Amino acid sequence: MASSYSASSSNAARNHNARPSNPAPPQQQPPLSALPPPAPPTSSRSLTIHPLSRRHNPTNKPYVLPLPFPAAATSVDAYEKLNRVGEGTYGIVYRARARASGQIVALKRIRMEEENEGMPLSSLREISLLRALRHENIVNVVDVVVGSGLDNIFMVMEYCDQDMGSLMDNVICKTPGYRTTEVKCLMRQLLQGLAYLHQRYIIHRDLKLTNLLLTSGGILKIADFGLARKFSLPPSPMTPKVVTLWYRAPELLLGERVYTTAIDMWSVGCIFGELLQCAPLLPGKTERHQLELICRLLGTPTPRIWPGMDALPLARAAKLPKVAYSDVAQRFRSRGDRACALLLSLLTYHPASRADVWKALDARYFDEEPRACAPVMLPVGPPDDRNQTQT
Numbered sequence: 124m125a126s127s128y129s130a131s132s133s134n135a136a137r138n139h140n141a142r143p144s145n146p147a148p149p150q151q152q153p154p155l156s157a158l159p160p161p162a163p164p165t166s167s168r169s170l171t172i173h174p175l176s177r178r179h180n181p182t183n184k185p186y187v188l189p190l191p192f193p194a195a196a197t198s199v200d201a202y203e204k205l206n207r208v209g210e211g212t213y214g215i216v217y218r219a220r221a222r223a224s225g226q227i228v229a230l231k232r233i234r235m236e237e238e239n240e241g242m243p244l245s246s247l248r249e250i251s252l253l254r255a256l257r258h259e260n261i262v263n264v265v266d267v268v269v270g271s272g273l274d275n276i277f278m279v280m281e282y283c284d285q286d287m288g289s290l291m292d293n294v295i296c297k298t299p300g301y302r303t304t305e306v307k308c309l310m311r312q313l314l315q316g317l318a319y320l321h322q323r324y325i326i327h328r329d330l331k332l333t334n335l336l337l338t339s340g341g342i343l344k345i346a347d348f349g350l351a352r353k354f355s356l357p358p359s360p361m362t363p364k365v366v367t368l369w370y371r372a373p374e375l376l377l378g379e380r381v382y383t384t385a386i387d388m389w390s391v392g393c394i395f396g397e398l399l400q401c402a403p404l405l406p407g408k409t410e411r412h413q414l415e416l417i418c419r420l421l422g423t424p425t426p427r428i429w430p431g432m433d434a435l436p437l438a439r440a441a442k443l444p445k446v447a448y449s450d451v452a453q454r455f456r457s458r459g460d461r462a463c464a465l466l467l468s469l470l471t472y473h474p475a476s477r478a479d480v481w482k483a484l485d486a487r488y489f490d491e492e493p494r495a496c497a498p499v500m501l502p503v504g505p506p507d508d509r510n511q512t513q514t
């Protein structure tokens with residue numbers, strides 16, 4: 124437990140800084156013209172979607188997209204919606220029961236853009252990526268079903284009882300916080316899921332507590348692939364407007380377009396710090412404030428420790444405060460040297476020197492006593508309202 128822990132102060136900080144959500148409004152997504160040419164409608168795996176976004180498709184002609192699910196998809200009527208469990212930037216999530224098997228699932232309704240403007244590219248990406256992934260620590264998409272119209276599409280996912288953001292806010296921060304054994308268990312599961320993604324050249328681009336789900340058995344699942352991307356080597360330019368502000372790497376804040384999986388590792392560092400201190404590590408209010416908080420925690424970067432930082436698009440405009448030293452060792456002293464070493468390796472300014480997922484999994488922190496607890500031993504708190512059927 125962090126020596127500085129105080130439930131009331133961390134809760135106050137938390138209320139003051141409501142969890143921000145994902146940064147990319149649909150306008151910032153690449154236009155459909157940036158995609159490969161549409162597939163002809165020959166197989167059951169393509170669908171004509173119209174009317175389409177005028178913004179994305181100025182000609183406003185119907186557009187045929189290869190879809191990651193069969194055209195003859197199951198109807199959503201096969202599921203009985205029980206209650207709403209979440210609503211994010213790109214969709215509403217319901218707890219539901221499969222009428223045939225009785226199985227409880229999560230239904231994520233894909234939000235269509237305003238005024239029938241079509242299916243967001245982020246949702247197509249999310250469905251196609253998630254359908255191809257299978258790992259214990261990645262949320263499993265079991266089906267894609269349609270509602271009354273083709274503009275009414277739902278992803279059917281395995282149901283998880285908690286998201287870690289709500290669990291932290293509603294339960295963990297009202298107790299003395301996570302113990303070292305629990306932090307290790309959660310971090311190992313997060314890193315194992317992420318290793319699976321990074322090995323397949325997938326960057327998640329929105330890792331944060333509310334996108335980590337927890338089953339009743341304590342299995343952590345990485346969710347919300349709305350911003351995830353496959354990348355190739357050498358990496359090509361992508362938008363830097365990704366990752367929720369509190370978890371956004373400094374190279375993105377300085378406008379870097381050619382980035383790597385290292386941006387996810389920075390987010391993992393922010394999550395690790397949050398688990399340790401039971402409060403968001405870097406809760407910035409604006410991009411400038413975010414950079415300021417980073418400098419106050421880690422010291423101001425210099426071209427010596429971060430070669431190439433001067434050449435980043437926003438480096439000149441960013442007026443960084445002058446902070447000589449890192450505060451990490453002091454702030455996390457009670458968690459031990461190895462915890463601080465892992466945190467610093469994840470929160471390394473120079474992306475090429477930042478710990479990758481395999482190095483993080485190998486960290487000596489995980490080898491020292493006390494070791495990670497078993498997932499079933501993780502605290503889950505009292506039954507959550509979201510797991511009760513609304514009447």
Ligand SMILES: Nc1ncnc2c1ncn2[C@@H]1O[C@H](COP(=O)(O)OP(=O)(O)OP(=O)(O)O)[C@@H](O)[C@H]1O
Binds near residue numbers: 262333334
């Ligand atoms: N499989 C699931 N089981 C249980 N709850 C879920 C599941 N998937 C999502 N949720 C809940 O719904 C919330 C929103 O889901 P998700 O993050 O996938 O949507 P989003 O629209 O991309 O959100 P945001 O933009 O806020 O990150 C989650 O934080 C979680 O509380």
Ligand SMILES: [Mg+2]
Binds near residue numbers: 211333334347
């Ligand atoms: Mg989310």
